[in-house]
Amino acid sequence: MGKFSSFISGILVPLVFLLSSCQNKNQVVVYTSVDQVFSEPVLKDFEIKTGIRVRAVYDTEETKSTGVMNRLIAEKDNPQCDVFWSGDPVRNGVLQSKGITFPFQSVQTNLIGEAFKDPENHWIGFSARARVLIYNKNMTSSDSLPKSVLDFSNPSYRGQFTIANPLFGTTTFHLAAIFTLLGDEKAKYWMDSIKQNGVIIAASNGDVKRKVMNGEIAFGLTDTDDAFEAMKESDAVGFVFIDLEETGIGTLIMPNAVSLIKGAPHSENAKKLIDYLISQETESKLAVSCAQMPLIAGVKVPENVPSLENIRPMKIDYKSVSGKLEDIQPWLKSWLEK
Amino acid sequence: MPAILLTTLVAPLAFLITDWFTQTDKSALFAFLNRTTLLLIGKSLLMAGLSAFFATLAGGLCSFFLHKLSFKWNRFYKIALVMPLLISPYIFAVAWNGGLHLVLGNDASIFSSAGVVLVHSLVFLPLAFIIIGSALSQINATYEEAGLMLVSFKKMLVRIILPLVKPAILISFLLVMIFSLSDFSVPAYFGVQTFTTEIFTQFSALYNFPLAIGQSVLLLTICFAIMFSEAKYLSDSPFFTISLKGNTSKKYSINRGKGFLHLWFWFLLFISLVLPVVLLTIQSSAGNWLIIKKAWQLLEPTFGYSLGLAFTGTVIITLSALWIAYTARVYNSKLPNSLMMIIFVVPSTVSGISLIRFYNHPSLAFVYGSFLIILLAYLGRFGFIASRIIANGLKQIPESLMEAALLAGASPVKIFFSITIPLLIPSLLATFILSFILCWGELGVVIMVYPPGAELMNIKTFTISANAPLALTSTMTLLNLCITCLLIAMFLLTGRVLFKKYSYAFY
Known part of the structure; x- marks a missing residue:
C-alpha cells in the first residue's frame, strides 16, 4: 500500500503543479456578491470583448455574502482576487476599513458623480437600485x-x-x-x-x-x-x-460598488474590468436585465426603468453610513x- | 496515514485556533463565555436533542416495521424513506412553509423552535432509519427464536431485540444531534436563534472573527464531547452495515394492523418526500417547457466537473476510510479515527476559513488554486462517517476466516484482497453511495474554497436561486434531484454486478 500511495502521489503532485503552472496569465479574478443571474452575463461579455479570461466566484445577498466576504478577509495576506463587485457600497466599506481595497481612478471612474463613489476611490459606484x-x-x-x-x-x-x-x-x-x-x-x-x-x-x-x-x-x-x-x-x-x-x-439609492483589491495578482486586467463595469454599456445591460438605474448620463434604458430624476434620493454620505x-x-x- | 491527515486536515484547524489564541486580545479571548451564550447553548442542545429524539424514535419504528415485519410494499417503503436524504434541509424548510400556507392559509406556527425541531426530525429521519435498520437486520434469528420459546413476543422484543440494537439507537441519536446542532440553514430561514446562527452572525454580519472562532471552539468542544462518548463507549458496537454475511434475521408475519402500517408510511412519505417534491413541481410548472431547457442550459456546463469532483472525492474518502478502519482493526491504531472525528465536528464556516488561512500561501497555490482544496474539504467533512461504516463492516468479518487463511499460508496482502475486500463489498458500496450523496450536495465549505472560475452544480443552483424566477430555480432543484437519483441507481446496478461476482462471500 505504501508503494501504491507513493505511485499515486508521484503522478498526481507533478500533474497538479503542471496544471497550475500552465494557467492562463491573461485573466482576471473577480469575487461578486451580485446575484449570478445578473452578473454572469456582464462578465461573459467582458470576456468576449477583451479576450481576458474571467474567473469568478459568485455569492448571493441571500446568503449574506458569507462566502466572498469571509474569503476576502481570510485571503488578506495573500490576495487571490483582483476585483470585488458588490451590490452595495457597505461591504466595500468594510473591506476598506480592513485594508483590503486599493484606490483606483481612471477616465471612466470620473464619469460617476462624487456622491456615488468613495472620496479616496476605494470603491466606485455604478448602476443603482x-x-x-x-x-x-x-x-x-x-x-x-x-x-x-x-x-x-x-x-x-x-x-x-x-x-x-x-x-x-x-x-x-x-x-x-x-x-x-x-x-x-x-x-x-x-x-x-x-x-x-x-x-x-x-x-x-x-x-x-x-x-x-x-x-x-x-x-x-x-x-x-x-x-x-x-x-x-x-x-x-x-x-x-x-x-x-x-x-x-x-x-x-444603492449603487453597485466595485473595488480594486490591494495586491491584486492581475492588477492591469483588473483595471480594465473595472473600467468596463463603469461604462454606459454595462449600465445599459443592467438596466435591461434587472431594471437598475444608470448613474452615467445618456445611458439608454427601457421604459419600465425608473429614472433617478423622478426620485428624491435620501441625502446621505455613504462613508458615514458605513461607519454608522x-x-x-x-x-x-x-x-x-x- | 496519521501523518497525512495531520498535515493536510488537522494542521489548518490547529493553525487557526493557535492564531486565535495568540493574536486575540487576552481580555477579549473568552468574552463569549457569558450567561446569554450559555442559555443559547442550552436552548440549542435542547432543540437538537428533541430533533434527535423524534428522528430516532420515528426512524427506529420504521426500521422495526420494515426489517422485522413482512408485508406488501416493504421494499418500496425502504427505498422511498431514504430518498429525503437527497433533499437539502433548506428546501424542506421552504416546502413546509409553502405547504402550511397552502393548506392552512397561515404559516406562522412553523416560524418557531418547534418548526425547526419538526423539519430537522424529518430531514434526519432517514439517517436514523438506515443506522437502526441495518442493526436490526443483523440480529441472528436464533437469539429471537430461543427467546420466543421462553417468553412472549413483547418480552422478547424488550429483553433481546432492544438491547441488541441499543448501540445503534444511541449512535443514531448522537449523530442526528450533531447534525442538527451544526445546521444553520433551517433555523436561519425560520428566524430562530441558535448557537450556530449566532456564530454565523458574528462571522457574516459583524465580521468579528475572534469572537466567532471562540464560539466555534466552544461548539467544537461540545460536539467533540458528544462524539468522544460515542467513540469511547460505543465504537466497538456494530451499527451501520448493509452486509448480508451470516444473515439469518427473522421476519414476522402480521395479520392485523397492516392498514395502520400503510397509513403510517404514507403519512411519513407525504410530509418528508411527496410534499417537497410536489411543491417544487408546482413551482416549476408555473413556467413553460422552455424553463426546463433553460435550467438544463445553466446546469449542463457544471455537470462534468461536479461529477468528476464528487466521484474522485468519493473514491478518496472510501479508500481513506478503508485504510483507517483496516489499520484500526489490524494494528489497533485509533489515532486516524480520532483525527477524522475532530475534523468532522468543525462547523463548516470555521472549516472553510481554516483551509483558506493554511493553504493560501504561494508555495501551496497548487492546492488552494485547484480542485485539490475541494477534495480536502470533502475528506474532512465526510471521512469520519465513511470510516465508521467500513469499521463496522470489518467487525462483521469473523476473525476465524483470516486465521484459517494464515494457517493455509496466505500472505496478509493475499488475505486482504481475497477475503477482506470481497466480504467488505456491501459496506464499501454503502460508504461509496452515502459519500457520493454527501459530496455531491456539500455547500458549506465548498462555497468558501472553490477555485475562481470553477462551476459546481449545487453551487450554481444555489447562487442562481437568489433572484431567478421561482419556476427556474425549482426546475434546477428537481433536475439536480433526478440526476442524483440516476447516478445512485447506476452505482447500485454496478454494486449488483459486484455482488453477483463475489456472491461466494455472502452465502
Whole structure:
C-alpha cells in the first residue's frame, strides 16, 4: 500500500503543479456578491470583448455574502482576487476599513458623480437600485400603502408588513442611513415602534419577495431588482417608491460598488474590468436585465426603468453610513433578539 | 496515514485556533463565555436533542416495521424513506412553509423552535432509519427464536431485540444531534436563534472573527464531547452495515394492523418526500417547457466537473476510510479515527476559513488554486462517517476466516484482497453511495474554497436561486434531484454486478 500511495502521489503532485503552472496569465479574478443571474452575463461579455479570461466566484445577498466576504478577509495576506463587485457600497466599506481595497481612478471612474463613489476611490459606484415597497394587489391597494418607512409604526398596518433580517444586506444599509438621518434616539424609537406594530422579519429580501408574492403578507420593503423580478413572475405583485415627499427622508439609492483589491495578482486586467463595469454599456445591460438605474448620463434604458430624476434620493454620505452601520450592528442584533 | 491527515486536515484547524489564541486580545479571548451564550447553548442542545429524539424514535419504528415485519410494499417503503436524504434541509424548510400556507392559509406556527425541531426530525429521519435498520437486520434469528420459546413476543422484543440494537439507537441519536446542532440553514430561514446562527452572525454580519472562532471552539468542544462518548463507549458496537454475511434475521408475519402500517408510511412519505417534491413541481410548472431547457442550459456546463469532483472525492474518502478502519482493526491504531472525528465536528464556516488561512500561501497555490482544496474539504467533512461504516463492516468479518487463511499460508496482502475486500463489498458500496450523496450536495465549505472560475452544480443552483424566477430555480432543484437519483441507481446496478461476482462471500 505504501508503494501504491507513493505511485499515486508521484503522478498526481507533478500533474497538479503542471496544471497550475500552465494557467492562463491573461485573466482576471473577480469575487461578486451580485446575484449570478445578473452578473454572469456582464462578465461573459467582458470576456468576449477583451479576450481576458474571467474567473469568478459568485455569492448571493441571500446568503449574506458569507462566502466572498469571509474569503476576502481570510485571503488578506495573500490576495487571490483582483476585483470585488458588490451590490452595495457597505461591504466595500468594510473591506476598506480592513485594508483590503486599493484606490483606483481612471477616465471612466470620473464619469460617476462624487456622491456615488468613495472620496479616496476605494470603491466606485455604478448602476443603482432603490429601496421600494412591494405589495400584493389582492391584499391591499397602492393608495393604502404607507408613504414613508416611518409610517410603518402606524397601527393601521399592524402585522401586515415585512422587512428582511436587519443585520444583513441592503436592509442594514437602509437602517444605517435612517439612523444617520434621524439620529440614534429617534431611529431607535421608530425601530421599537415597528416591532410593537408586528413587523415580520424575513430571512432575506428574496424571502420578502416570496412572502408577498405568495400572499402570505400584504407588503414589504425590498430592492427594485427583487420587485421587478416579482412582477415578472406574478401579476398580483406591484411596487411603489416611498419617501418621495419634499418633507420626507427620501428614497435610499444603492449603487453597485466595485473595488480594486490591494495586491491584486492581475492588477492591469483588473483595471480594465473595472473600467468596463463603469461604462454606459454595462449600465445599459443592467438596466435591461434587472431594471437598475444608470448613474452615467445618456445611458439608454427601457421604459419600465425608473429614472433617478423622478426620485428624491435620501441625502446621505455613504462613508458615514458605513461607519454608522458598524456602530449600530450590536444594537440591531439585540433589537432582533428582543 | 496519521501523518497525512495531520498535515493536510488537522494542521489548518490547529493553525487557526493557535492564531486565535495568540493574536486575540487576552481580555477579549473568552468574552463569549457569558450567561446569554450559555442559555443559547442550552436552548440549542435542547432543540437538537428533541430533533434527535423524534428522528430516532420515528426512524427506529420504521426500521422495526420494515426489517422485522413482512408485508406488501416493504421494499418500496425502504427505498422511498431514504430518498429525503437527497433533499437539502433548506428546501424542506421552504416546502413546509409553502405547504402550511397552502393548506392552512397561515404559516406562522412553523416560524418557531418547534418548526425547526419538526423539519430537522424529518430531514434526519432517514439517517436514523438506515443506522437502526441495518442493526436490526443483523440480529441472528436464533437469539429471537430461543427467546420466543421462553417468553412472549413483547418480552422478547424488550429483553433481546432492544438491547441488541441499543448501540445503534444511541449512535443514531448522537449523530442526528450533531447534525442538527451544526445546521444553520433551517433555523436561519425560520428566524430562530441558535448557537450556530449566532456564530454565523458574528462571522457574516459583524465580521468579528475572534469572537466567532471562540464560539466555534466552544461548539467544537461540545460536539467533540458528544462524539468522544460515542467513540469511547460505543465504537466497538456494530451499527451501520448493509452486509448480508451470516444473515439469518427473522421476519414476522402480521395479520392485523397492516392498514395502520400503510397509513403510517404514507403519512411519513407525504410530509418528508411527496410534499417537497410536489411543491417544487408546482413551482416549476408555473413556467413553460422552455424553463426546463433553460435550467438544463445553466446546469449542463457544471455537470462534468461536479461529477468528476464528487466521484474522485468519493473514491478518496472510501479508500481513506478503508485504510483507517483496516489499520484500526489490524494494528489497533485509533489515532486516524480520532483525527477524522475532530475534523468532522468543525462547523463548516470555521472549516472553510481554516483551509483558506493554511493553504493560501504561494508555495501551496497548487492546492488552494485547484480542485485539490475541494477534495480536502470533502475528506474532512465526510471521512469520519465513511470510516465508521467500513469499521463496522470489518467487525462483521469473523476473525476465524483470516486465521484459517494464515494457517493455509496466505500472505496478509493475499488475505486482504481475497477475503477482506470481497466480504467488505456491501459496506464499501454503502460508504461509496452515502459519500457520493454527501459530496455531491456539500455547500458549506465548498462555497468558501472553490477555485475562481470553477462551476459546481449545487453551487450554481444555489447562487442562481437568489433572484431567478421561482419556476427556474425549482426546475434546477428537481433536475439536480433526478440526476442524483440516476447516478445512485447506476452505482447500485454496478454494486449488483459486484455482488453477483463475489456472491461466494455472502452465502
